[in-house]
Amino acid sequence: KAGVTQTPRYLIKTRGQQVTLSCSPISGHRSVSWYQQTPGQGLQFLFEYFSETQRNKGNFPGRFSGRQFSNSRSEMNVSTLELGDSALYLCASSLGGGPAQPQHFGDGTRLSIL
């Protein structure tokens, strides 16, 4: 069974630009969550989508947004990039229909802002 796939694996952008990251969940999984991982803050929750609707949102500015498509694939967009946005962005999927189901992570997109 294929795992969570994230593309691209690496991105280099400059300040002020915008970026779109893509995530394909495990087949049959309807929930997709996004996390930001940095050495200082660790893993922090960005948002979760379930059946094309945002179900929860973390404490990040509005420059961070996402969406989910009918096939459960998800995209995350960051506008007006800042140096502090340099991080590993991880996508995780789960069945999503009940509480405390394990989330399965992709290998992330490493975003570097110059």
Place this chain on the structure above:
Amino acid sequence: EDQVTQSPEALRLQEGESSSLNCSYTVSGLRGLFWYRQDPGKGPEFLFTLYSAGEEKEKERLKATLTKKESFLHITAPKPEDSATYLCAVQATQQAGTALIFGKGTTLSVSS
């Protein structure tokens, strides 16, 4: 505020030297506690879910336990391939959906 604290930050062991990693949590209501393993350049790999105090789960050399305030990941007779960062996360009942609150992890190095 919901919070997860892991200790120690780093742990060096000799092959075969058993030890435990600690995860302390403060959460309004616990829906589940998760352990993950993360290798360099990779995403976290799911290990265990624990739901209630007193629960234990085992997988190979790893055993996870849960109390009302903390969880332990016991590593018995570790091997070099157990070297990784181990992450603990909780899902709170007050959170909609499946959002996880992570600790900052314990980096384990096992030498032969």
